[in-house]
Amino acid sequence: MSAPDGEPVIVADHLSRKFGKLWAVRDVSMRVPRGAIYGVLGPNGAGKSTTIRMLCGILDPTSGKGRVVGYDIASESEKIKQNIGYMTQRFSLYEDMTVEENLKFYASVYGLSGKAKDQRITETIEQAGLVDRKRQLAGTLSGGWKQRVALASSTIHRPPLLFLDEPTAGVDPVSRREFWDQTHRIAGEGTTVLVTTHYMDEAERCHELAFIFRGELLASGTPREIIARRALAVALLEIDAAHTVRAAELIRKLHGVEEVNHFGLVTRVASRGLPDPERAIREALQAAGIALTRYTAASPSVEDAFVSMVREDLAYAAAKREQERSSHKPESHVGPS
Amino acid sequence: MRRLLAVAWKELVQLRRDRLTFGMMVGVPLMQLMLFGYAINTDVRHMPTLVFDQDHSAESRDLVTRLENTGFYDVTGYVQDYAAITKAMRGGLAKVAVVVPPEFGKSLREGRAARAQLVVDGSDPQTVASATNTATALAAARSIELTTERMQLSGRTGPSESISIEPTTWYNPELKTAIFVVPGLVGVILTMTMIMFTSMAIVRERERGTLEQLIVSPVGRFELVIGKILPYIAIGYVQMSIILLAGKLIFHVPIRGELGLLYTLASVFIAACLALGLFFSTIAKTQQQAMQMSFFFLLPNILLSGFMFPYEGMPRAAQVLAEVLPLTHFLRIVRGITLKAATFPDVRGELGSLAIILAALVILSSLRFSKKLG
Numbered sequence: 001m002s003a004p005d006g007e008p009v010i011v012a013d014h015l016s017r018k019f020g021k022l023w024a025v026r027d028v029s030m031r032v033p034r035g036a037i038y039g040v041l042g043p044n045g046a047g048k049s050t051t052i053r054m055l056c057g058i059l060d061p062t063s064g065k066g067r068v069v070g071y072d073i074a075s076e077s078e079k080i081k082q083n084i085g086y087m088t089q090r091f092s093l094y095e096d097m098t099v100e101e102n103l104k105f106y107a108s109v110y111g112l113s114g115k116a117k118d119q120r121i122t123e124t125i126e127q128a129g130l131v132d133r134k135r136q137l138a139g140t141l142s143g144g145w146k147q148r149v150a151l152a153s154s155t156i157h158r159p160p161l162l163f164l165d166e167p168t169a170g171v172d173p174v175s176r177r178e179f180w181d182q183t184h185r186i187a188g189e190g191t192t193v194l195v196t197t198h199y200m201d202e203a204e205r206c207h208e209l210a211f212i213f214r215g216e217l218l219a220s221g222t223p224r225e226i227i228a229r230r231a232l233a234v235a236l237l238e239i240d241a242a243h244t245v246r247a248a249e250l251i252r253k254l255h256g257v258e259e260v261n262h263f264g265l266v267t268r269v270a271s272r273g274l275p276d277p278e279r280a281i282r283e284a285l286q287a288a289g290i291a292l293t294r295y296t297a298a299s300p301s302v303e304d305a306f307v308s309m310v311r312e313d314l315a316y317a318a319a320k321r322e323q324e325r326s327s328h329k330p331e332s333h334v335g336p337s
Numbered sequence: 338m339r340r341l342l343a344v345a346w347k348e349l350v351q352l353r354r355d356r357l358t359f360g361m362m363v364g365v366p367l368m369q370l371m372l373f374g375y376a377i378n379t380d381v382r383h384m385p386t387l388v389f390d391q392d393h394s395a396e397s398r399d400l401v402t403r404l405e406n407t408g409f410y411d412v413t414g415y416v417q418d419y420a421a422i423t424k425a426m427r428g429g430l431a432k433v434a435v436v437v438p439p440e441f442g443k444s445l446r447e448g449r450a451a452r453a454q455l456v457v458d459g460s461d462p463q464t465v466a467s468a469t470n471t472a473t474a475l476a477a478a479r480s481i482e483l484t485t486e487r488m489q490l491s492g493r494t495g496p497s498e499s500i501s502i503e504p505t506t507w508y509n510p511e512l513k514t515a516i517f518v519v520p521g522l523v524g525v526i527l528t529m530t531m532i533m534f535t536s537m538a539i540v541r542e543r544e545r546g547t548l549e550q551l552i553v554s555p556v557g558r559f560e561l562v563i564g565k566i567l568p569y570i571a572i573g574y575v576q577m578s579i580i581l582l583a584g585k586l587i588f589h590v591p592i593r594g595e596l597g598l599l600y601t602l603a604s605v606f607i608a609a610c611l612a613l614g615l616f617f618s619t620i621a622k623t624q625q626q627a628m629q630m631s632f633f634f635l636l637p638n639i640l641l642s643g644f645m646f647p648y649e650g651m652p653r654a655a656q657v658l659a660e661v662l663p664l665t666h667f668l669r670i671v672r673g674i675t676l677k678a679a680t681f682p683d684v685r686g687e688l689g690s691l692a693i694i695l696a697a698l699v700i701l702s703s704l705r706f707s708k709k710l711g
Contacts, residue, residue: 078557081553092545
């Protein structure tokens with residue numbers, strides 16, 4: 001609300017955070033436009049939570065700066081706190097309080113009072129479908145329900161910006177789906193949402209994405225842009241069941257093939273930079289006398305793009321380490337370095 | 338303020354759900370009261386002693402010197418009336434007073450029995466035993482000496498008892514253990530529950546992840562800390578009332594001073610305990626650690642504060658340590674008010690010490706409790 005119109009809700013410039021000797025986050029920059037659902041993807045320990053904490057103003061960056069809802073993350077964190085909602089993977093509810101009591105508490109914490117508070121609580125309980133459970137102790141709810149209450153608690157004050165840190169970790173698929181519906185409803189009401197996840201299928205539900213791996217931002221953009229930029233070719237093969245393992249070995253050896261996976265009877269191949277994947281695969285299998293029943297080209301997913309980027313990054317890091325090692329004296333690994 | 342009350346309300350709701358904790362808060366004071374109803378005895382040396390010498394003779398001075406030489410009595414001052422003795426005892430500045438009547442020396446010189454009075458503060462059990470036993474033993478020994486001297490000089494037998502010291506115990510003439518223990522128990526129970534429950538209160542939020550949620554919210558550091566503490570202050574007062582009431586009904590422990598004064602001053606002590614609990618909670622990572630730290634801290638409190646063993650009987654180093662404990666000062670206040678009808682001027686010094694400890698703890702825990710992570 002205090003951010004001038006047109007300014008992104010989150011502006012991060014070269015954020016870095018070091019814990020001891022370890023860089024948890026290194027040189028991360030991002031722009032999150034108003035009203036977007038912005039997904040931050042990456043495996044566990046990639047630095048997603050550290051990034052969120054810096055953006056909430058509860059962790060100071062070692063270097064870099066950022067503005068969130070128009071306020072500086074280092075010097076105006078208290079102002080940021082009034083304008084954001086925050087929900088963690090642990091659904092921080094008071095388990096020995098009822099659903100309604102939890103909502104009441106967070107409503108007061110965010111400065112609501114009197115009639116407005118009661119009204120907002122009733123409204124939230126209805127919207128989140130919690131009417132029947134409002135007098136139940138939060139600790140006795142199942143994971144999916146806890147998650148609903150947590151989401152309702154963190155949006156009780158209608159924040160312009162909502163942070164969701166791994167909100168669907170450990171939640172059943174049906175609840176996950178419902179959760180995403182709720183998230184889209186909240187975004188539809190004008191709240192910008194920043195969500196972290198390591199579920200790749202959830203990435204496609206976001207308007208924009210950022211990939212974080214080993215503390216660094218590997219890519220960002222809309223899901224379509226990210227997939228297109230990676231220029232992957234994906235094919236679904238149907239091969240005689242007796243030869244699938246042997247066929248996978250052969251295909252993996254082809255230059256440009258990044259991944260071969262089995263999905264039941266279908267073998268999925270992702271390749272990059274192969275001029276004609278169909279011809280290359282057919283030739284390789286024919287030479288070995290394996291019959292290819294069917295070849296279908298498929299569209300690559302966000303997961304394909306991410307896995308491909310991670311592989312490249314790991315290969316690059318390994319090559320760099322190898323280079324460093326060989327440039328040292330051979331005895332150097334004998335003693336403690 | 339609204340947020341502060343929200344935090345306080347939330348604590349009360351959670352407390353009501355936690356039946357075990359709630360039961361402990363009421364049960365522990367009663368249980369301890371029964372357990373500690375019967376105490377232990379040890380020797381006490383260096384008791385601060387006042388001298389009210391109405392005789393000013395060589396013999397009276399000799400008696401005082403001999404008392405001092407036992408090592409049990411440290412003469413801290415000379416007074417001219419009983420009122421001064423009362424005042425010093427209420428403030429805890431004197432535990433014993435020797436009153437030598439006029440003509441003490443004359444009686445001795447003329448071979449008649451001479452009597453002196455020993456006033457002892459009965460609010461401290463070991464003091465009474467040590468003070469009276471030592472003085473009466475000294476008097477007996479001196480009497481034999483004098484009798485022997487006289488016999489050698491004159492060859493006659495004199496009275497078998499030429500000096501007698503008559504002990505008078507003030508505040509607790511019947512020497513009932515419960516009367517020493519119950520007021521002190523108020524302080525011990527408050528220390529235990531206040532420190533334990535507050536230290537766990539913050540750590541519990543951290544363990545369950547709700548602290549992080551609060552840190553990201555607009556609740557200020559002050560609102561969070563005071564809001565969490567407020568309900569426990571109320572509980573502290575309930576506990577105090579339970580002990581005093583049960584003490585009066587079951588053990589007939591008198592409350593001679595102003596209850597209002599006691600309840601007012603207790604707030605400083607309770608606050609100090611809570612601040613200490615908060616400080617522990619900034620160090621402990623789990624509820625178990627917080628619990629252990631509280632128990633670890635409780636031990637020196639029971640041993641050094643004067644609850645079990647008199648302050649005067651402790652070595653210097655232990656006394657210095659005891660001065661840092663809030664309980665030491667509160668025990669003097671609570672015993673002073675309940676047993677000796679001490680008034681505000683009598684306990685002003687102890688209150689000052691408590692206030693200093695409180696200020697130090699509040700600063701320390703605010704510095705440690707940061708609203709930033711990492």
